[in-house]
Amino acid sequence: MVQTLEQLDSRIRVVTPENIAFEYRLAGPFWRLPAYLLDLLIRLAIFGILLVCALFIFGSLGAMEVGILVLLLGWLVLAWFYGGLFETFWNGQTPGKRVMQLRVISRDGRPVSGLQAVLRNILRVVDALPAYVLSAEFVLPTYLVGLTSATCSSHYQRLGDLACGTIVVIEERPRIRGVQSLDEPEIDAVAALIPAGWVPDRSLSNALSQYVARRKFFGPARRTEIAGHVGSLLIKKLALAPETSYDALLCAAYQRSFHNEPPNKP
Numbered sequence: 001m002v003q004t005l006e007q008l009d010s011r012i013r014v015v016t017p018e019n020i021a022f023e024y025r026l027a028g029p030f031w032r033l034p035a036y037l038l039d040l041l042i043r044l045a046i047f048g049i050l051l052v053c054a055l056f057i058f059g060s061l062g063a064m065e066v067g068i069l070v071l072l073l074g075w076l077v078l079a080w081f082y083g084g085l086f087e088t089f090w091n092g093q094t095p096g097k098r099v100m101q102l103r104v105i106s107r108d109g110r111p112v113s114g115l116q117a118v119l120r121n122i123l124r125v126v127d128a129l130p131a132y133v134l135s136a137e138f139v140l141p142t143y144l145v146g147l148t149s150a151t152c153s154s155h156y157q158r159l160g161d162l163a164c165g166t167i168v169v170i171e172e173r174p175r176i177r178g179v180q181s182l183d184e185p186e187i188d189a190v191a192a193l194i195p196a197g198w199v200p201d202r203s204l205s206n207a208l209s210q211y212v213a214r215r216k217f218f219g220p221a222r223r224t225e226i227a228g229h230v231g232s233l234l235i236k237k238l239a240l241a242p243e244t245s246y247d248a249l250l251c252a253a254y255q256r257s258f259h260n261e262p263p264n265k266p
Contacts, residue, residue: 012155012167024109024169024203027102029150032168038096043078050074080125084118091201092117101171103203107155108165116164123160171202182212182251191252193240198256204230205257212254215247223247 010026051071058067086094092104092112104112104120127146131139146158155167200208207230215223224246231246234253 026156027168027170028156035096035100035102039094080122083121087117088114103171104166104168116166120160120164127158186248187251190248200253200257208254211250
């Protein structure tokens with residue numbers, strides 16, 4: 001998909017072989033810190049609930065050794081897999097990132113994969129070094145390794161991002177100027193097949209807007225070739241028929257994004 005990657009100040013521009021550019025604003029360490037702290041508070045709240053339940057259940061059964069083991073396993077899951085699972089199923093976002101309007105994507109602009117999401121969060125333990133042991137129960141991570149890596153990287157990548165080929169970007173609301181009305185029967189037919197509750201995220205909306213603005217310069221064959229990069233993924237995600245027109249699908253998704261209302265199905 002990607003031909004070149006060009007960085008302009010704190011923005012990165014992904015240029016496809018068809019000369020279509022998608023621009024993202026990179027999130028530096030201090031943009032990401034509030035999101036991390038919010039996620040940390042959520043993890044602590046979940047662990048607090050787990051702690052109360054373990055004390056009540058295993059305390060009443062006289063099996064606190066088992067309760068301590070459950071708590072240790074629970075904290076391990078929260079520490080290593082909380083971020084990875086959310087980023088996998090929330091399209092690169094955790095609750096903290098969603099509040100702060102941040103998203104993890106691949107360096108080539110594609111959505112982050114499950115392996116990338118989980119691995120970059122597991123490698124956070126390396127970014128957290130050096131860590132100081134305050135007591136047998138408390139360890140204080142400094143994140144100096146991750147901060148140094150992000151500061152020295154041109155894309156603000158910590159070691160986990162460098163290893164997984166990911167970047168963190170700031171989601172910006174697409175500018176809706178001259179929203180186009182696509183009055184074509186094939187587009188309306190495909191739009192009727194899209195699930196009513198599905199709405200493109202901001203990054204996809206921006207890409208759709210740029211595609212629709214340029215499609216008039218391409219012939220039918222060229223439209224199919226260009227739209228296929230995103231259209232093939234959307235067909236699988238929305239469980240549509242494989243023969244669905246890529247061009248019509250992207251135009252229908254554009255209408256859903258900017259007109260924000262599903263068509264009336266026959």
